[in-house]
Amino acid sequence: MLEVSNLRKRFGGVAASDGVSLEVREGEVHALIGPNGAGKTTLIAQLSGSIAADDGRISFLGNDVTRLEQHSRVKAGLARSFQVTSIFRGFSVLDNLALAVQARSGSSLSFWRPVAAERALFDEARAIAADVGLGERIDTPAARLAHGEQRALELGLALATRPRLVLLDEPTAGMGPEESRRMIDLVERLRGRLTVLLVEHDMDAVFRLADRISVLVAGRVIATGTPQEIRRNAEVRRAYLGEAA
Amino acid sequence: MRIAFLILFAVALPIVLNSTDQAFYLSFASRILIYALAATSLNLVLGYGGMVSFGHAAFVGTGAYVASIAYVEGLASAWIGWPLAVAAAALAALVIGALSLRTRGVYFIMITLAFAQMMYYLVNSMKAYGGDEGLTLPARADIGFGLDLGDDVTFYYAALCFLALAIFSLHRLANARFGRALLAIRENEARAEAIGYPVQRYKLVAFVIAGAAAGLAGALLASHGKYVNPNILHWTQSGTLLVMVILGGVGRLWGGVLGAAALLGLEHLMAEHRIGWLAALLPDYQQHASLGVGLVLLAVVLFAPQGIAGLFSRQRHA
Numbered sequence: 001m002l003e004v005s006n007l008r009k010r011f012g013g014v015a016a017s018d019g020v021s022l023e024v025r026e027g028e029v030h031a032l033i034g035p036n037g038a039g040k041t042t043l044i045a046q047l048s049g050s051i052a053a054d055d056g057r058i059s060f061l062g063n064d065v066t067r068l069e070q071h072s073r074v075k076a077g078l079a080r081s082f083q084v085t086s087i088f089r090g091f092s093v094l095d096n097l098a099l100a101v102q103a104r105s106g107s108s109l110s111f112w113r114p115v116a117a118e119r120a121l122f123d124e125a126r127a128i129a130a131d132v133g134l135g136e137r138i139d140t141p142a143a144r145l146a147h148g149e150q151r152a153l154e155l156g157l158a159l160a161t162r163p164r165l166v167l168l169d170e171p172t173a174g175m176g177p178e179e180s181r182r183m184i185d186l187v188e189r190l191r192g193r194l195t196v197l198l199v200e201h202d203m204d205a206v207f208r209l210a211d212r213i214s215v216l217v218a219g220r221v222i223a224t225g226t227p228q229e230i231r232r233n234a235e236v237r238r239a240y241l242g243e244a245a
Numbered sequence: 246m247r248i249a250f251l252i253l254f255a256v257a258l259p260i261v262l263n264s265t266d267q268a269f270y271l272s273f274a275s276r277i278l279i280y281a282l283a284a285t286s287l288n289l290v291l292g293y294g295g296m297v298s299f300g301h302a303a304f305v306g307t308g309a310y311v312a313s314i315a316y317v318e319g320l321a322s323a324w325i326g327w328p329l330a331v332a333a334a335a336l337a338a339l340v341i342g343a344l345s346l347r348t349r350g351v352y353f354i355m356i357t358l359a360f361a362q363m364m365y366y367l368v369n370s371m372k373a374y375g376g377d378e379g380l381t382l383p384a385r386a387d388i389g390f391g392l393d394l395g396d397d398v399t400f401y402y403a404a405l406c407f408l409a410l411a412i413f414s415l416h417r418l419a420n421a422r423f424g425r426a427l428l429a430i431r432e433n434e435a436r437a438e439a440i441g442y443p444v445q446r447y448k449l450v451a452f453v454i455a456g457a458a459a460g461l462a463g464a465l466l467a468s469h470g471k472y473v474n475p476n477i478l479h480w481t482q483s484g485t486l487l488v489m490v491i492l493g494g495v496g497r498l499w500g501g502v503l504g505a506a507a508l509l510g511l512e513h514l515m516a517e518h519r520i521g522w523l524a525a526l527l528p529d530y531q532q533h534a535s536l537g538v539g540l541v542l543l544a545v546v547l548f549a550p551q552g553i554a555g556l557f558s559r560q561r562h563a
Contacts, residue, residue, distance in 0.1 A: 048439065074441035086436040088429055099429045102422055103441040109450065110422040111414075118422075161440050 001026040001195055002047070002078075002165055007056035009042055016042040017053070018219030024165065029187070029196045031206045034216035035239075040199045041083055043216065044169045047197070048080040049073045061164065074103070077164035083173050083199070085150045087157065089143035093134050096142055096153055097125035100160030125160065132156040132186060148179035155186060165195040172202055184209065207231075215239070247557070255405055259398045271397045272469075277509050278404040279465045282411050284489040285501030286458035289415060291487070292496030293424065294451040295431030296346075299354045300361030301486050303341065304334040304456040306478030308463025310368055313380050313473045323386035323394070327464045334460020335453050337364070342452035346445055358480055365478040379474025386468045394468060404465055408502070411458055416498055418454075427451055431496075488538070492545055494552030503553040511538055 002024040009017040016039040024030045034040055045051045047058060049070035058066045060078050068076070088096045101124045102108060102115065115121065129138050132152040137145065142153060151171060158166050171187060172180040184205045190196055191209075200206050206213060207227045214224040217239045223230060230236055262271050287301045308330035315326035341360045348356055369377045385394040394400045418424045430437040430444050438444045467473040476482070485508070493504025515534040523530055530537075549556055 050435065050439065069443070070438050071441050071443045074439065079441075080439055082436075082439070086433060086439070088432045088436065090432055091429075099425060099437075100440040102425065103437075108422040108426040108442065108447070111418045111424075112421055114417075114420045115422055115425050116420065157436065157440055 001061060002197070003057075003059040004043075004047065005057045005059075007043070007046060007058065008054045009039075009046060009051070010054055015219045017046065017056075020056070020216070020219065020221055022214055022221055022224070024195060024197050025212075026195055027192065028211040029191055029198060029209050031198045031200055031210035031213045032216055033200065033203075033206055033213060038216045039219040040216055041169055044080060044167050044197075044199060048078065048167055050080075071103075074161050074163075077162070078167070079158045079161040079163035079165075080167040081154045081158040081169055081171060083169040085147075085154050087142045087150060087153050090141065092139050092141055093129055093145070093153055094122060094125050094138040097128050097156055097160050098122050100157045101125050101128075104161050128156050128160050131159070133182065148175055148182070151175060151179070151183060152186065155183075159190075163194060165197065166190070168196060168198045168200075170199050170201060172200065172205065180205070252409075259401055263398070268397065271401055273509075273513065275397065275401045275404045275469055276466075277506050278401070278408045279462050279469060280486075280489065280509060281502040281505035282404075282408050282465070283459050283462035283501075284486050284493065284505045285408070285411050285415060286455040286462065287486045288490045288493075288495065288497070288501045289418075289455040289458070290452055291490055292494075292500060293415075293419060293427050293431065294448055294455075295434075296448060296452065297354050297487075298345075298357045298452070299480070299483050299487065300341065300345075300357035300359075301455075301459055302478050302480070302482035303357075303361035303364045304338055304459035305463040305466065305482065305486075306361075306364060306368065306475075307334040307337045307456075308460030309467040309473045309477050310374070310380075310463075311460070312386065312464035313382055313467045314374055316382050316386060317374070317380065321384075321387045323388045323464075323468070326386055327461060330464035331457045331460045334463065335457035338453045338456020338459075339449070342449045342456070346448050346452065358483065361478060361483055362480055365475055365480070368478060369475045375474070377475055379472060379476075382467065382471040382473075385471060386464075400469065404469075407461060407465065412498065412502065419498065423447070423450070488542055490552075492542060492552060494554030497552060497554035497558075499557075500552055500554045507541075507553055508538065511541060 004020055004022040007017045007020040020043055032040055046053045049068060053066060057064060060076060065073055065076065088099060098121050101121050126138060129135050132155055134149060134152055134156065137149060142150065145153060155171055172183050175183060180202060187209055198209065210227055212224060212226055213230045214221050215230065215236050222239060223233045223236050258274060259271055262268055283305050290296045290298050311333040312326045312330035315329050320326050345353055345356045374380050385400065388394050392399050394403060426442050426447055430442065430447060434444055489504035489508050490500055492507050493502065494500030512534060515531060515537050519531065545552060
């Protein structure tokens with residue numbers, strides 16, 4: 001579904017992506033792990049299109065999207081969530097999600113007809129709010145949500161674009177154990193509905209959720225495999241798991 | 246209710262002024278309406294789109310010059326000259342916007358300023374159309390239908406119609422899909438792009454619409470004074486429009502109108518009415534009217550960050 005070959009990105013003297021190759025298969029939950037500074041978020045940014053790769057190729061659903069702008073990739077079914085929560089803080093939960101539904105459903109070059117008349121937009125937004133556990137909070141301004149709720153809205157915004165593949169950049173970032181568990185349940189429920197590429201630091205979550213895992217170290221994927229294979233991989237243990245566990 | 250009162254006031258104003266022998270103020274009122282239109286167009290860019298454009302006078306000036314040149318070249322009809330002015334200003338906004346919107350923040354401010362200054366020097370060098378001395382028009386544009394814009398009352402109502410149309414359109418736009426997308430972009434550009442909005446394109450569309458409306462304001466301004474000179478494109482004019490929007494209320498429907506009325510009204514008061522006790526203290530204070538305006542602006546920014554419009558509204562933004 002997503003094929004990344006030999007992706008390179010340098011920031012000054014630092015190679016954040018030093019020839020990353022990766023394949024995400026349709027329907028799987030694919031975890032991307034690696035130590036801090038391995039280039040995970042930079043990779044997500046290149047895959048989503050918010051920063052341009054210096055070299056290499058990204059292919060999504062058989063099409064070369066390497067040079068495609070981010071909003072076009074979203075239209076093609078490739079959406080992301082952010083590690084640092086990025087929501088429309090001044091808008092209510094419902095308006096946040098309705099904005100995302102609006103972006104997907106037809107052109108927004110409509111200058112006269114009030115959005116309030118488009119019931120389908122808000123009905124769908126309500127359904128997504130319920131889906132991510134914010135059904136009771138739809139009228140709350142996003143800025144006033146608790147951290148865990150904001151993370152759920154973050155995920156909801158990505159889901160509202162109806163992606164085929166969603167890139168989740170540390171969905172449990174900054175969460176307590178209870179909130180984390182709820183978020184992991186949420187991600188678990190996505191299995192089968194869409195394909196997930198998940199960046200995550202919580203190893204319990206990774207080994208519970210992932211069908212396959214890729215390990216990114218210093219801008220390169222050093223191993224890809226099932227959770228069992230990754231656990232047994234000597235190089236991974238030396239480079240990462242050994243020091244984390 | 247308040248809007249009904251406002252409309253009544255605006256419509257009745259010429260009658261009141263004529264019956265009290267204050268007809269001079271009618272021309273001044275028209276000037277406020279035109280500046281309100283220009284400031285409202287800037288508010289679309291600044292307040293709704295979050296783009297701090299420091300070159301809006303370029304589009305007002307383009308409209309003013311194109312309408313004036315059309316007039317002296319024999320196209321006296323407003324129905325030709327004004328649409329030409331609007332189209333030219335929209336085109337200028339398209340070109341300037343497409344280049345400027347590649348930048349962000351302070352760079353965007355500087356590049357829009359730079360483009361406006363380039364246009365300023367361009368019209369300064371147009372010797373065929375007055376150069377730095379400007380261009381005098383024999384009369385106001387010809388509107389047909391047996392109406393004469395040369396009459397201050399007729400002109401006032403024409404300007405009022407355009408402003409009302411602009412305000413109503415902005416109201417519709419803000420609540421339509423485009424306006425919501427634009428507000429989302431203002432609030433969080435990265436997120437807007439990440440849910441699939443073509444951010445650059447939408448910002449450019451807003452920039453062009455605002456440029457077109459500013460062009461209309463320019464055409465009206467030239468016709469109103471029967472005169473246009475390069476100062477209409479000077480950077481201080483862009484600054485004045487920014488001050489109006491900030492004073493009136495950034496991102497508020499009536500922000501441009503309130504700001505234009507407040508600023509022009511204040512300037513007028515400072516210039517025309519000598520305050521005795523202040524003059525005793527500072528004899529030449531009227532030469533420094535902009536200082537007073539600056540103090541008022543400072544007070545608004547500090548104590549009413551939502552502008553004058555914010556003082557009237559019951560519900561505050563978060």
